[in-house]
Amino acid sequence: MKVKLLIRSLLKKAWVCGLTTHTSLPTAFPYQRALQCRIVGELSARGYSTGSSAKGCAALVYRTHGDPAQVVQLESMNLPSIDEKSVLVKILAAPVNPSDINMIQGTYAILPDLPAVGGNEGVALVLEVGSQVKSLKPGDWVIPRDAGLGTWRAAAVLAEKDVISLPNDIPLLSAATLGVNPCTAYRMLSDFEDLKPGDSVIQNAANSGVGQAVIQIAAARGIQTINVVRDRPDLTQLTDRLKALGGSHVIKEETLRRPELKELFKICPRPKLALNGVGGKSATELLRNLQVGGTMVTYGGMSKQPVTVPVSALIFKNVKVRGFWVTQWKRQYAKDEEALHGMLEELCVMIRQGKLSAPACSEVGLTDFHKALDSAMQPFTSVKQVLIM
Ligand SMILES: NC(=O)c1ccc[n+]([C@@H]2O[C@H](COP(=O)([O-])OP(=O)(O)OC[C@H]3O[C@@H](n4cnc5c(N)ncnc54)[C@H](OP(=O)(O)O)[C@@H]3O)[C@@H](O)[C@H]2O)c1
Numbered sequence: 001m002k003v004k005l006l007i008r009s010l011l012k013k014a015w016v017c018g019l020t021t022h023t024s025l026p027t028a029f030p031y032q033r034a035l036q037c038r039i040v041g042e043l044s045a046r047g048y049s050t051g052s053s054a055k056g057c058a059a060l061v062y063r064t065h066g067d068p069a070q071v072v073q074l075e076s077m078n079l080p081s082i083d084e085k086s087v088l089v090k091i092l093a094a095p096v097n098p099s100d101i102n103m104i105q106g107t108y109a110i111l112p113d114l115p116a117v118g119g120n121e122g123v124a125l126v127l128e129v130g131s132q133v134k135s136l137k138p139g140d141w142v143i144p145r146d147a148g149l150g151t152w153r154a155a156a157v158l159a160e161k162d163v164i165s166l167p168n169d170i171p172l173l174s175a176a177t178l179g180v181n182p183c184t185a186y187r188m189l190s191d192f193e194d195l196k197p198g199d200s201v202i203q204n205a206a207n208s209g210v211g212q213a214v215i216q217i218a219a220a221r222g223i224q225t226i227n228v229v230r231d232r233p234d235l236t237q238l239t240d241r242l243k244a245l246g247g248s249h250v251i252k253e254e255t256l257r258r259p260e261l262k263e264l265f266k267i268c269p270r271p272k273l274a275l276n277g278v279g280g281k282s283a284t285e286l287l288r289n290l291q292v293g294g295t296m297v298t299y300g301g302m303s304k305q306p307v308t309v310p311v312s313a314l315i316f317k318n319v320k321v322r323g324f325w326v327t328q329w330k331r332q333y334a335k336d337e338e339a340l341h342g343m344l345e346e347l348c349v350m351i352r353q354g355k356l357s358a359p360a361c362s363e364v365g366l367t368d369f370h371k372a373l374d375s376a377m378q379p380f381t382s383v384k385q386v387l388i389m
Helices: 002-012 030-034 098-105 172-176 181-191 209-220 235-244 253-257 261-267 280-288 311-315 326-332 337-352 366-376
Strands: 056-062 072-078 086-095 123-129 141-144 155-159 163-166 200-203 224-229 249-252 273-276 295-298 320-323 361-365 384-388
Touching: 056 366, 072 366, 086 141, 086 172, 098 366, 123 155, 123 172, 163 337, 181 209, 181 273, 181 326, 181 337, 200 209, 209 224, 209 235, 209 273, 209 337, 224 235, 224 253, 224 280, 235 249, 249 253, 249 261, 253 261, 253 280, 273 280, 280 295, 361 366, 366 384
Parallel strands: 200 224, 200 273, 224 249, 273 295, 295 320, 361 384
Antiparallel strands: 056 072, 086 123, 086 155, 086 384, 123 141, 141 163
């Protein structure tokens, strides 16, 4: 009964639009293929509508690759009817991540056919389910199983197998940002070195979404973190924030090259693991500070600079240089239901226990998407833009 009321109140906000189908997407993007559409007009309002003959929704669409400020527009698109194995969802919230920006720019490793809906992550509310859907019911929350969903839209019809349910007793912003960054942090802290309480991990871009999750998950496991951030006018405030999350030490990039770093290693063991989301000189400095036999995992390249490995680190310290991509991990474990489910469950327990919070977020309405995209591309903000539908 509650669910019916919820659906009815959501539908009250609806509006109708009309589209016809075209285009096809590669197999890497089954979700967007399910929503093949021809966009027929700009929206003056946000939301979606359902009716006996037409279902429509607002979506942030790009037709060509390029500067997100130029190529992304708010448009309307038709929703197909649900079939027996699909679900109709209302997208509730979806973040703007660097990979979303890179996809729009055309520089990411996987790219959907165009036109495409932006966004790879987010949380959605199930409104209706097909007759053969077993794992989901109206009222459930779901997140994408894989990249490429196109989450920057008010509603979607998705295959049951393309989403995974999430408990709806966690905060909305935690749910909307759980599937990528905390999962990346969790895997990198679990899969590369046997970290014990008291060990240390060093990371750059420590104020990023990934970095904030690394700090909290590591703290929950009793692992110390050495958190490297770029200098800025509000460094003290940022340092306090990262320490409040459980960060053991917060240092500036410049400090990595200074003698005072030796003082730090008198009170903290040299790191077994380095997490590199930046590349360039920053990555080289992380490597130099690893303990003998330690591992550096590169997961991002925010500086757009290549990683240079000092010869001495390879010869005399025998460091291991690895990479990690959560999309690849999810695809590798696609058939192992327990792998992803178990990790999400553990992260949700941490959220409920107050040990894992969402990154600092700025909530932005779908119609204000220009503001969200612009802010997401600014340096030194330390705030994740989240579109609220
Ligand atoms: N491999 C994977 O599976 C995986 C998963 C998730 C994310 N990622 C990648 O991880 C990175 C961080 O993602 P996120 O969502 O956590 O990011 P985010 O929350 O948007 O934060 C961006 C971070 O990058 C830093 N940054 C931006 N430009 C920089 C530059 N030129 N030099 C050094 N640092 C710079 C920012 O520092 P300032 O505050 O100093 O600007 C901030 O710490 C991205 O590259 C993303 O694609 C990879």
